[in-house]
């Protein structure tokens with residue numbers, strides 16, 4: 001980076017006009033800031049040609065304010081222009097129309113860069129020869145602009161066909177891309193009719209909306225869409241009213257649903273009302289225990305049912321019951337200590 005002085009730099013009109021101008025407020029703010037604090041960040045140049053800082057350059061020249069410059073390397077004019085685009089999009093506070101409009105200016109550059117990549121065998125999309133350019137190019141433009149693929153299509157249509165008044169509103173953010181696009185499409189097709197897929201009625205285009213995530217008219221008329229959304233809402237209400245509530249069990253980690261225990265996380269209230277829940281859990285444990293005992297009894301065929309084996313088995317069962325009783329007594333002692 002050079003020292004601050006009044007450098008003599010070259011302005012390339014094509015480079016200068018690539019970037020949308022600052023509005024009056026932005027320009028005034030920038031000028032006031034430079035006059036008060038000097039030009040803080042260096043201007044970026046490529047072989048002495050400004051690639052970033054056209055406004056700052058003009059202000060510094062006007063007030064004789066010294067500024068620094070940084071040289072940047074680019075392999076071609078196109079590379080420099082693509083860098084300028086990304087740099088502006090990354091720094092300026094532009095709305096989606098402005099971002100799309102700016103990125104579309106670079107369509108031929110992006111298309112030729114994609115073509116080079118395609119020739120090098122690095123293309124994401126297969127080559128296409130549509131009039132709108134390849135899918136790869138549109139994808140790249142949307143990505144660079146940071147807007148959806150669909151928004152790029154709408155911006156492209158608006159920048160080609162909308163009147164200057166509408167474009168001004170779009171640039172100032174007074175109308176959304178979707179609204180302006182819908183109005184333009186309604187106007188362009190105002191004498192046409194469409195047949196609704198649902199009610200099969202032929203209606204003027206004005207009776208059809210454009211879904212916000214699409215760029216063509218809906219296949220259903222607005223009346224049908226209203227009816228469908230009202231029916232969907234009613235169905236959702238019925239569903240939420242009739243869905244069985246899960247009866248939560250106040251033991252942490254356990255609930256009963258249709259007679260079966262399920263795992264949930266609920267707090268543990270210390271209240272006499274807990275008894276039915278304790279009993280319910282005990283019953284679940286007991287049923288499960290008895291079912292397993294029954295299975296093990298079936299395994300005990302006549303061949304192994306000697307008096308000695310039966311005594312061992314019976315003792316084991318009684319011992320389990322004793323252990324349960326032991327757990328119970330110990331827990332009662334624990335509670336009494338608290």
Ligand SMILES: [Zn+2]
Nearest residue numbers: 196199221224
């Ligand atoms: Zn309809």
